[in-house]
Amino acid sequence: xxxxxxxxxFCHNHPHRETASRCMGCSLAFCRECVTQVERRxxxxxxxxxxxGVPKTKNRDWFVxxxxxxxxxxxAGLWLSAYVAGKILSKLPASFHEGTIWKRxxx
Ligand SMILES: [Zn+2]
Ligand SMILES: [Zn+2]
Numbered sequence: 001x002x003x004x005x006x007x008x009x010f011c012h013n014h015p016h017r018e019t020a021s022r023c024m025g026c027s028l029a030f031c032r033e034c035v036t037q038v039e040r041r042x043x044x045x046x047x048x049x050x051x052x053g054v055p056k057t058k059n060r061d062w063f064v065x066x067x068x069x070x071x072x073x074x075x076a077g078l079w080l081s082a083y084v085a086g087k088i089l090s091k092l093p094a095s096f097h098e099g100t101i102w103k104r105x106x107x
Contacts, residue, residue, distance in 0.1 A: 012044070023047050 011017040011031035020032035025047025035042045043051055 025051060 008019055008029035011019055011034055012028040013034050014031050017031040019029040021035050021042040022029050023044040024041040025043050030044050034044055036048045
């Protein structure tokens with residue numbers, strides 16, 4: 001990660017954790033866990049609350065939700081393509097199913 005300006009090597013809250021970015025509010029260095037991105041700007045928990053008026057956890061919850069939604073959508077897509085493939089295979093002539101490769105797939 002290339003920071004535009006030199007910043008402290010360790011998080012302001014966690015002296016043993018490496019700095020991920022600098023808070024745009026207080027200019028202190030923080031690790032990945034301690035900063036939240038708002039409109040392309042990074043804020044520490046305290047400044048984030050001041051800036052948005054929303055506790056940091058709300059943003060986290062939404063992030064977890066969006067990841068879960070993407071996962072469900074991905075699984076649904078997989079299931080759908082498997083379902084469509086199965087439909088196509090079942091519509092093929094019976095002689096086609098005699099082939100061992102298709103038999104193995106349907107099992
Ligand atoms: Zn701050
Ligand atoms: Zn930290």
